[in-house]
Amino acid sequence: MQFKRLSIPEVIVIAPPKYIDSRGFFSETYNENSMKKMGIDTPFVQDNQSLSRNKGVVRGLHCQISPYIQGKLVRCPKGAIWDVAVDARFGSPTYGKWVAAEISEENWSQIWIPPGFLHGFVTLTENTEVQYKCTSFYNKASERAVIWNCHRLNIPWPINHAEILLSEKDKTAPSFDETKKWF
Numbered sequence: 563m564q565f566k567r568l569s570i571p572e573v574i575v576i577a578p579p580k581y582i583d584s585r586g587f588f589s590e591t592y593n594e595n596s597m598k599k600m601g602i603d604t605p606f607v608q609d610n611q612s613l614s615r616n617k618g619v620v621r622g623l624h625c626q627i628s629p630y631i632q633g634k635l636v637r638c639p640k641g642a643i644w645d646v647a648v649d650a651r652f653g654s655p656t657y658g659k660w661v662a663a664e665i666s667e668e669n670w671s672q673i674w675i676p677p678g679f680l681h682g683f684v685t686l687t688e689n690t691e692v693q694y695k696c697t698s699f700y701n702k703a704s705e706r707a708v709i710w711n712c713h714r715l716n717i718p719w720p721i722n723h724a725e726i727l728l729s730e731k732d733k734t735a736p737s738f739d740e741t742k743k744w745f
């Protein structure tokens with residue numbers, strides 16, 4: 563399993579090996595010991611999956627606050643996403659900075675989004691499936707969101723803005739300034 567820390571080093575891209583043979587392939591998509599070697603030592607308690615039918619679906623930017631703060635290990639077994647992690651830990655040297663990585667069926671990578679980060683992605687293909695493991699349970703009252711195109715963050719979403727599809731909730735999310743109260 564290969565690991566690469568991004569410019570915010572707590573965010574890690576993980577590339578599990580894929581063993582291809584005449585039948586297809588085999589891959590360990592999660593290995594607790596490998597995670598521990600990278601300092602990801604919290605148990606995962608919930609697995610999620612979403613399907614986005616269109617290219618240009620933006621989900622995010624989302625997080626949960628304490629006591630349901632979540633780390634997420636995200637993979638894309640079908641299609642491709644451009645995945646973004648924003649440091650929302652007020653007081654962190656990288657507060658308000660973001661990193662992104664393409665995660666896809668083809669590159670077979672995963673991305674670790676630590677607790678205290680906002681998470682979002684845009685689908686780069688139709689019928690994209692995203693799966694992620696979470697370190698804390700879903701809790702509606704703890705959910706928070708920041709608007710995907712917040713001027714303060716200036717994230718260069720790699721998709722024509724006219725094509726973007728959002729949930730009603732994500733259309734009206736507040737700006738990044740709100741996060742000062744969260745972590």
Ligand SMILES: Cc1cn([C@H]2C[C@H](O)[C@@H](COP(=O)(O)OP(=O)(O)O[C@H]3O[C@@H](C)C(=O)[C@@H](O)[C@H]3O)O2)c(=O)[nH]c1=O
Pocket residue numbers: 610612621622623624625634681682683699700729
């Ligand atoms: C996130 C979540 C949602 N739900 C429900 C609430 C709602 O009725 C329905 C759809 O939820 P949403 O619209 O929030 O789904 P979505 O916009 O895909 O939200 C997800 O976005 C990505 C970027 C993340 O990082 C996730 O943590 C999560 O926030 O599913 C759960 O039951 N459990 C969960 O863990």
